[in-house]
Amino acid sequence: MIPITIPDPNLETQLRSPGSLPTFDPTFTSPYRLDTSEVDYALARRLYYNRDQRYKLGSGFSRPAINVPVGFMGVPILTADTQGGDEQMWLDRLTAQWASQMQKAHKMCLRDGEVLVKLRPMNRSGAYAALYTPDDKDLELALIPTEAFEIISKDEDLDAIEAVKIKHVFMRPDGSTGELVEVILYETITADKIILKYENDEEPPRDMDNPLGFVPAVHLQNEDEIGELHASSDLEPIEPYMKFYNDVMLHAGSSSELHSTAKLIIRARDVTRFINNNFSDAEILEGRLRFKNKDVLFFESGDPDIMATGSSIYSEGAEIIQARAPLGDTTTLLEFIFLNIVDASEVPEWAFGGAIASSKASVGEQGSPLVHKTKRKRTMTESVWSLIGRMALKSILNKRERVTVTWDELALRDLKTEGEAFRNFAESLIALNDGQMVSKHTANNVLMKLIKEIDPYDLDESPTESDRIEDEVKEKMAQAEALMKDEQEEFEDEDRETGLTAAG
Numbered sequence: 001m002i003p004i005t006i007p008d009p010n011l012e013t014q015l016r017s018p019g020s021l022p023t024f025d026p027t028f029t030s031p032y033r034l035d036t037s038e039v040d041y042a043l044a045r046r047l048y049y050n051r052d053q054r055y056k057l058g059s060g061f062s063r064p065a066i067n068v069p070v071g072f073m074g075v076p077i078l079t080a081d082t083q084g085g086d087e088q089m090w091l092d093r094l095t096a097q098w099a100s101q102m103q104k105a106h107k108m109c110l111r112d113g114e115v116l117v118k119l120r121p122m123n124r125s126g127a128y129a130a131l132y133t134p135d136d137k138d139l140e141l142a143l144i145p146t147e148a149f150e151i152i153s154k155d156e157d158l159d160a161i162e163a164v165k166i167k168h169v170f171m172r173p174d175g176s177t178g179e180l181v182e183v184i185l186y187e188t189i190t191a192d193k194i195i196l197k198y199e200n201d202e203e204p205p206r207d208m209d210n211p212l213g214f215v216p217a218v219h220l221q222n223e224d225e226i227g228e229l230h231a232s233s234d235l236e237p238i239e240p241y242m243k244f245y246n247d248v249m250l251h252a253g254s255s256s257e258l259h260s261t262a263k264l265i266i267r268a269r270d271v272t273r274f275i276n277n278n279f280s281d282a283e284i285l286e287g288r289l290r291f292k293n294k295d296v297l298f299f300e301s302g303d304p305d306i307m308a309t310g311s312s313i314y315s316e317g318a319e320i321i322q323a324r325a326p327l328g329d330t331t332t333l334l335e336f337i338f339l340n341i342v343d344a345s346e347v348p349e350w351a352f353g354g355a356i357a358s359s360k361a362s363v364g365e366q367g368s369p370l371v372h373k374t375k376r377k378r379t380m381t382e383s384v385w386s387l388i389g390r391m392a393l394k395s396i397l398n399k400r401e402r403v404t405v406t407w408d409e410l411a412l413r414d415l416k417t418e419g420e421a422f423r424n425f426a427e428s429l430i431a432l433n434d435g436q437m438v439s440k441h442t443a444n445n446v447l448m449k450l451i452k453e454i455d456p457y458d459l460d461e462s463p464t465e466s467d468r469i470e471d472e473v474k475e476k477m478a479q480a481e482a483l484m485k486d487e488q489e490e491f492e493d494e495d496r497e498t499g500l501t502a503a504g
Helices: 041-048 059-073 086-112 239-259 271-278 281-286 327-345 363-397 415-434 440-450 465-503
Strands: 077-080 114-121 139-144 149-154 161-173 180-190 193-198 206-209 217-221 263-268 294-300 317-321 403-406
Touching: 041 059, 041 086, 059 086, 059 239, 059 327, 059 363, 077 086, 077 363, 086 114, 086 139, 086 217, 086 363, 114 161, 114 363, 139 363, 161 217, 217 363, 239 327, 363 403, 415 440
Parallel strands: 263 294
Antiparallel strands: 077 403, 114 139, 114 217, 149 161, 161 180, 180 193, 193 206, 263 317
């Protein structure tokens, strides 16, 4: 029998709790449950569009936190295993048509946590019958928000969608009154059937066969976890910081209005008599003691001042004061909150507009988290777009084709930096060629990898690098000899002309 070591119950642990003991009972006794909580998508959208009064001064960071990674992700490139055939032609065509919807799907995924991507024919509606023929096979992407779909069944092994229910909401005129009324239609899709049922049974339900043999929809989730039913939003990590930023800004703004308003100070020996002499009874009773629309503060002048002559005067007078705005004292706290938003969102501060010049890190250092985040998000969506491409080829060409996903090169350098780097690299290759360490053919091939538009070095040359360098040396020597010969002929012509001139 294998000895069992019972963990010490007094042992303190940090991140891990003691594991359960082995048992012969096949029933799990651990309290594992699926977390069914989901993103408050309504709040996420209000934050994205800055429409929530509770976050009004802080949720302006939401849109860059979503749009910048989506912009760097770009559009996936779908490639079929069969190169040069109709499969790749259709994938290129569809990808060009879907570019805007793909980016919108990325935005909804990162903001709301999840979105359903559904394929449907472009000529599905009779309203467009005049634009298409029955042979048109173009497909479009329909994006279903998280509150408008429900996955009824998933395969327990592959996590594939076996059935999905979609809620469609649209407006149409009422048959009796002609007024626009809201109509709700539920579409249930399985591998065999498509069922359409109206709410309140406004029309009879309709059943039709699904000719595809599969559910043409894919669930796109953001940062999904195994133990959670729903995915997460990229706004969740920065939501408390945006609320804190809003509260600090609101407090600083209200304090600024209180302290920065100019006030008139009047010092008088008898304040009561001064007020009675300069304001009406109505103004005194209503508390409207203002001078040229400025608040007035009254102070008693106090003891008399003794002048140098020995006489005494009372220090009466008037002046206008303006307190220092308190926002300057809050800048450090706002900067701290801002940097927390930068760290939690993995988006550089230049993406938020650089409103606060923190200068805590260079653009290159802050760009690295964004590069890693973009690569992570790209990898997260690859299986979805690969499956969408495979579904499209099956629907259009009735072919089972493997589709791979690639992306454009991700780079944060600007054109100026790239130009300077290419110039320095080209000058280095020229120097190596002058030093007879590389041939022109090799330098040309290296530069062509950086810029494809460079013309190839198409001269007939020797097969090895040493032979090419030797040929170039001979070519340079021949050029030098030809140059010396030309210069010698010029000198002889000048001497001949000089002699003729002297003889004449």
